[in-house]
Amino acid sequence: MLKIGLTGNIGSGKTIVAEIFNVCGIPVFDADLEAKKILNSPDIISRLLGVFGKDIILNGLVDRKALANIVFSDPDKLAILNAIVHPHVRQDFQNWCTSHEESPFVIYEAAIILESGFARQLDSVVLVTAPEPLRISRVINRDGVNREDVAGRIKNQLPEGEKIKLADFIINNDGSELLIPQVLRVIQELG
Ligand code: ATP
Secondary structure (H helix, E strand, O other), X not given: OEEEEEEOOOOOOHHHHHHHHHHOOOOEEEXXXXXXXXXXXXXXXHHHHHHHOHHHEEOOEEOHHHHHHHHOOOHHHHHHHHHHHHXXXXXXXXXXXXXXXXXXXXXXXXXOHHHXXXXXXXXXXXXXXXXXXXXXXXXXXXXXOOHHHXXXXXXOOOOHHHHHHHOOEEEEOOOOOOHHHHHHHHHHHHO
16 A cells, blocks of 8 residues: 655645545545544643643643644744644554555645655655645635734745655646646556
């Protein structure tokens, strides 16, 4: 089984591209969604309490907004959060792969594959790209957040130009090219 990473900076369109892979019959593991689910496991809650204090807990669960406010303005704290959560996500991914053994390849979708070094454990990486102003306006429209919020998150991501050098496949999502033919081309090359 080939394990293919699917990544892209905030608002690039990786979720849409992941859906196209999925419709084409390729199983997709949504690592960012798994990370959110893991945040509410008792073991993780107690570790987060120890590091970030009780202000990040609301009604016994992790207050993701409070946590985001802390980590998106402090790269060291973001690294600590990732170090707590990501080993669990990766273990879940390995288990998930075992349950999809019959698939010739699977997709691991996550925002920070290239930053985290996880790319080394994958067979190829597909990067979704779009110019930064377009990505920012997509996120503002999608999440109802303001420009500063988006800019704060972008700061923690490797610039797209750097990621292009590291990726094996590029899917251009600046609106000038259809996505489905691009995904089919990747599948063809992988197959
Ligand atoms: P994040 O890292 O924040 O999860 P993402 O890379 O998964 O972002 P998406 O959620 O897929 O990005 O796309 C961001 C927003 O832009 C969504 O609302 C999506 O519907 C919209 N969008 C993405 N691609 C296009 C496109 N080609 N044309 C129009 N809208 C698009």
